[in-house]
Amino acid sequence: MDCVKIGKLIAKLRKEKKLTQKNIADALGIQNKTVSKWECGLGCPDLSLWPEISAILGVDMKQMMEGEITPNKPDSGNIDKVRFYACPTCGNILVSTGSASIFCCGRKLERILPMDSPAAINITVEEIDTDCFITFDHPMTKEHYLSFVAYVKSDKVFLNRLYPEQSPTCRFPITKGGKLYVYCIKHGLMAYSEYLPNKTENV
Numbered sequence: 001m002d003c004v005k006i007g008k009l010i011a012k013l014r015k016e017k018k019l020t021q022k023n024i025a026d027a028l029g030i031q032n033k034t035v036s037k038w039e040c041g042l043g044c045p046d047l048s049l050w051p052e053i054s055a056i057l058g059v060d061m062k063q064m065m066e067g068e069i070t071p072n073k074p075d076s077g078n079i080d081k082v083r084f085y086a087c088p089t090c091g092n093i094l095v096s097t098g099s100a101s102i103f104c105c106g107r108k109l110e111r112i113l114p115m116d117s118p119a120a121i122n123i124t125v126e127e128i129d130t131d132c133f134i135t136f137d138h139p140m141t142k143e144h145y146l147s148f149v150a151y152v153k154s155d156k157v158f159l160n161r162l163y164p165e166q167s168p169t170c171r172f173p174i175t176k177g178g179k180l181y182v183y184c185i186k187h188g189l190m191a192y193s194e195y196l197p198n199k200t201e202n203v
Contacts, residue, residue, distance in 0.1 A: 001044045001065060001067070002067050003038070003041045003042070003043055003044045004041035004067075005041075005066075005067030005068065006038070006041075006044055006045075006064070006065070006067040007038045007039045007040060007041040007042075007044075008039070008041070008067070009064060009067050009068065009069070010024075010035075010038055010039055010045075010053070010057070010064075011039040013057040013058075013059060013064075014039075014057065017056075017057060017058070019056075021035040021036055021039070024053075024056060027052070027056050028049055028052055028053070028056075030049075050064070050065060060101060060103065060108075081097060081098050082095060082096070082097055082150075082152050082157055083095070083096045083097075083098070083099075083100070083111045083112075084111070084112045084148075084150065084181065084183065084189060085102045085104075085109040085110070085111060085112060086109070086112055086147065086183065087104035087105055087107075087109060089104070089105035089107070090104065090105050091147070092104050092105075093147065093148045093159070093161060093183075094109065095150070095157055095159065097157075112183065112188065112189045113188075113189065114181070114188075114189045114190060114191040115187070115188050115189060115190055115191075118182075118190035118191065118192065119184070119187050119190060121136055121137060121138055121182065121190070122136070122137035123135070123136055123137075123192075124137075127174060128171070130173060130174055131171040131172060131173055131174060132171065132172050132173070132174050133169065133170075133171050134149070134169065134170050134171070134172070135167075135168065135169045136149075136168040136169070136182070137168075138168050138184070140162070140163075140164050140165055140166060140167070140168050141164055141165070142164045142165070143186070144184070144185065144186045145162065145163070145164040145168075145184070145185060146162045146168050146182060146183065146184055146185075147161070147162060147183045147184070147185050148160060148161050148162060148181075148182075148183050149162060149170045149180070149181065149182050149183075150180075150181040151172045151175075151178055151179070151180050151181075152178055152179045152180075152181065153175050153177065153178030153179075154178075158172045158173070160172075179191055179192065179193055180192040
């Protein structure tokens with residue numbers, strides 16, 4: 001570990017959070033001078049303290065230990081680069097519109113990549129008022145179900161969560177030319193280029 005780099009980073013992050021060395025020391029149950037030594041590069045935190053330091057400063061522990069926070073590339077505004085993440089622990093679904101470091105339940109999540117050849121699912125699309133009502137012919141058991149459906153169009157992402165033992169249906173505003181994403185916990189993420197109102201398709 002590079003104690004000098006780590007110390008400078010701790011000081012920078014602490015100031016960004018508007019915390020004093022005493023605030024950090026009290027939260028960790030250590031002396032003020034210990035935090036001061038870290039920030040002066042005269043030593044590094046004990047390994048047992050890293051999870052708490054990371055939580056207090058609100059940053060990734062691994063990057064903190066490297067003494068450098070790597071920024072994500074700026075969002076280019078291209079919604080076609082939308083990325084989906086699913087937490088294997090709690091089932092949370094997270095979305096980014098570009099490259100990002102996404103964490104949930106203490107672990108870094110990997111982007112879910114769409115399948116090259118999506119599985120065939122019978123999808124029925126009906127127009128109801130100003131929405132498309134979509135029904136999927138897919139099992140919804142605890143072992144095999146659709147976890148979410150997302151429709152991506154222009155600068156918007158419409159996300160519907162689905163749960164086992166519930167009806168595999170969702171609604172989106174009527175529009176054409178977008179992309180439909182369907183995530184099955186067993187088979188993965190499937191992407192379809194377009195769906196049309198008032199039409200039943202075997203996709």
